[in-house]
Amino acid sequence: MGWVAAHRQTANVSHVSEDPRYIALRGSSLSEAAAIASELALPLEVAGQLLGVLNIEHNVPDAFNAEDVQVLEALADQVAVAIQNAANYQAEQARRQITERLYTVGMALSRTLDLKKILDLILAGLVDIVPYDRGSVMLEYGNQVVVVAEKGFPPGTQPLDVRVHIKEDDVFQELRRTQRPLLIPDVQQRADWHYVKNLSPARSWLGVPLVYQENVIGMLSLTREHPNPYTEDEKALAVTFASQAAMAVQNALLYENLATVNRELEKTVQQLSERTRDLQAAYQQLERLDRTKSGFINVASHELRTPLTVISGYNQMLLDDPQVKKNDTYFQIVAGIQSGIARMEVIVGSILDMAKIDSRVLQLHPEPLILSMLIQSVRASLVDVCVQRHLTLVLQGLEDLPVIEADTEAMRKAIYHLLVNALKYTPDGGSITVSGHALPPDGDEFPEGGVEIIVSDTGIGIDPSMRELIFTKFYQTGEVLIHSSGTTTFKGGGPGLGLAITRGIVEAHGGKIWAESPGHDEQACPGSHFHIVLPRVSRMLQHSAMSGFGASADA
Numbered sequence: 001m002g003w004v005a006a007h008r009q010t011a012n013v014s015h016v017s018e019d020p021r022y023i024a025l026r027g028s029s030l031s032e033a034a035a036i037a038s039e040l041a042l043p044l045e046v047a048g049q050l051l052g053v054l055n056i057e058h059n060v061p062d063a064f065n066a067e068d069v070q071v072l073e074a075l076a077d078q079v080a081v082a083i084q085n086a087a088n089y090q091a092e093q094a095r096r097q098i099t100e101r102l103y104t105v106g107m108a109l110s111r112t113l114d115l116k117k118i119l120d121l122i123l124a125g126l127v128d129i130v131p132y133d134r135g136s137v138m139l140e141y142g143n144q145v146v147v148v149a150e151k152g153f154p155p156g157t158q159p160l161d162v163r164v165h166i167k168e169d170d171v172f173q174e175l176r177r178t179q180r181p182l183l184i185p186d187v188q189q190r191a192d193w194h195y196v197k198n199l200s201p202a203r204s205w206l207g208v209p210l211v212y213q214e215n216v217i218g219m220l221s222l223t224r225e226h227p228n229p230y231t232e233d234e235k236a237l238a239v240t241f242a243s244q245a246a247m248a249v250q251n252a253l254l255y256e257n258l259a260t261v262n263r264e265l266e267k268t269v270q271q272l273s274e275r276t277r278d279l280q281a282a283y284q285q286l287e288r289l290d291r292t293k294s295g296f297i298n299v300a301s302h303e304l305r306t307p308l309t310v311i312s313g314y315n316q317m318l319l320d321d322p323q324v325k326k327n328d329t330y331f332q333i334v335a336g337i338q339s340g341i342a343r344m345e346v347i348v349g350s351i352l353d354m355a356k357i358d359s360r361v362l363q364l365h366p367e368p369l370i371l372s373m374l375i376q377s378v379r380a381s382l383v384d385v386c387v388q389r390h391l392t393l394v395l396q397g398l399e400d401l402p403v404i405e406a407d408t409e410a411m412r413k414a415i416y417h418l419l420v421n422a423l424k425y426t427p428d429g430g431s432i433t434v435s436g437h438a439l440p441p442d443g444d445e446f447p448e449g450g451v452e453i454i455v456s457d458t459g460i461g462i463d464p465s466m467r468e469l470i471f472t473k474f475y476q477t478g479e480v481l482i483h484s485s486g487t488t489t490f491k492g493g494g495p496g497l498g499l500a501i502t503r504g505i506v507e508a509h510g511g512k513i514w515a516e517s518p519g520h521d522e523q524a525c526p527g528s529h530f531h532i533v534l535p536r537v538s539r540m541l542q543h544s545a546m547s548g549f550g551a552s553a554d555a
């Protein structure tokens with residue numbers, strides 16, 4: 001038969017005992033049962049490819065004649081074709097199976113993030129295509145590889161608990177180094193093989209690295225308990241399945257990262273909402289306190305005004321008394337008391353104004369107002385101070401301003417506070433300019449036009465960080481050192497209400513106020529500019545008594 005396969009020719013041996021090519025199967029039951037006398041062997045070939053040999057034996061010598069040979073040669077050809085067809089069919093079946101398995105795993109990969117489930121599927125799919133006795137997927141954790149999925153391990157062995165310490169030059173190190181599959185035809189040849197207790201010893205082994213972002217993160221381990229080395233085809237198939245396993249691990253890791261980020265995010269959101277709740281509670285508490293304080297201030301200032309009026313009345317009587325008038329010392333004392341009372345009246349008046357603005361009960365009486373006249377009259381009341389402190393107070397371009405509708409007394413207060421501030425925060429010898437211009441009608445803000453008034457000074461200026469804060473009540477930048485000094489002396493004292501009241505009044509008219517200044521510098525004196533814009537006709541005025549203006553948080 002060997003000769004037939006080598007020569008691809010038919011051999012018709014009439015007396016096998018005389019043919020030197022014949023090897024008797026001594027000791028086999030076959031040769032004992034019937035002594036072979038003649039033999040006919042024919043090559044099985046398809047398209048020039050040898051598939052095997054068809055062998056027929058007889059216990060009679062010279063059993064096959066030429067006709068037999070012809071018939072059997074025809075039969076051998078048919079057998080060869082049948083074998084070839086069967087092999088093709090089998091190969092096709094195997095290919096189909098591989099495609100199906102890959103498809104199933106692919107689908108699972110896109111459907112589920114359950115790593116264990118996918119790895120189990122991969123191991124189950126692989127066993128039909130690359131038969132193995134025990135298969136596992138192991139992932140690297142620290143200096144160990146841990147079994148995360150398995151198939152074929154006998155019951156009771158609990159392979160999922162198995163952790164193998166990575167050692168210098170063991171198979172995992174080798175896979176990690178080469179990043180290629182490792183095929184060991186017979187593990188008994190390897191002295192360093194790690195046998196697991198309670199498991200029948202491995203014989204042939206195939207390990208495929210799981211590569212994620214160019215790093216080996218684990219391996220697919222396939223063990224056969226008998227020496228039946230894996231073929232190159234099987235190796236290639238195992239690599240394909242291993243790459244799917246790596247992908248599943250990658251997805252699971254990404255998902256785990258995402259889940260961790262989500263958990264962190266949820267925690268942060270929760271902390272944030274807790275903090276918001278705390279802040280809200282604190283804010284409500286502050287609002288309550290502010291209301292209480294406003295109420296107290298309101299009552300206190302009302303209570304103060306009554307005795308103040310009485311004192312002022314009696315003091316006026318003293319001033320008018322001829323005896324006092326005659327005595328210069330007495331007169332100076334009583335006049336001093338009178339100026340102190342006047343100052344207190346102004347402060348109590350400001351506190352009352354603020355209380356009204358805070359509680360939204362400021363009554364405004366709109367009437368046509370010529371701003372230039374109003375500003376001139378305020379200026380007139382400050383002329384003495386200007387002379388005393390060598391300050392110039394100039395009015396510019398106010399005559400051309402249109403008449404607006406506003407509450408004259410409220411506006412007087414607003415302008416007064418701005419001018420007094422300009423005097424207060426400008427050193428002696430400086431200048432204050434009040435200018436203004438008309439604002440054209442504009443669709444949104446001032447449909448009927450308006451005016452802008454700017455109070456500029458050559459004073460100490462305002463730090464940019466304070467530009468908003470100065471409009472809150474009781475706010476004073478820096479320390480007011482000389483509270484007892486006059487309201488119009490340089491950096492003289494005040495209750496810190498002027499700008500809050502001014503803003504309250506301006507906003508109640510539907511206008512806006514803001515400050516501009518290059519910065520605060522008491523040496524260089526960069527100056528400040530306070531801008532007020534007011535609508536020509538304020539719609540808000542009609543509802544002003546109840547409208548929500550005010551410099552403080554709307555309580």
Ligand code: ADP
Binds near residue numbers: 422461462497498
């Ligand atoms: P007060 O003048 O009583 O302190 P205001 O409400 O009128 O209160 O002003 C608040 C703060 O704004 C002042 O303490 C001052 O620091 C600052 N400020 C106001 N006007 C000016 C100005 N023209 N130049 C510089 N700083 C000013």
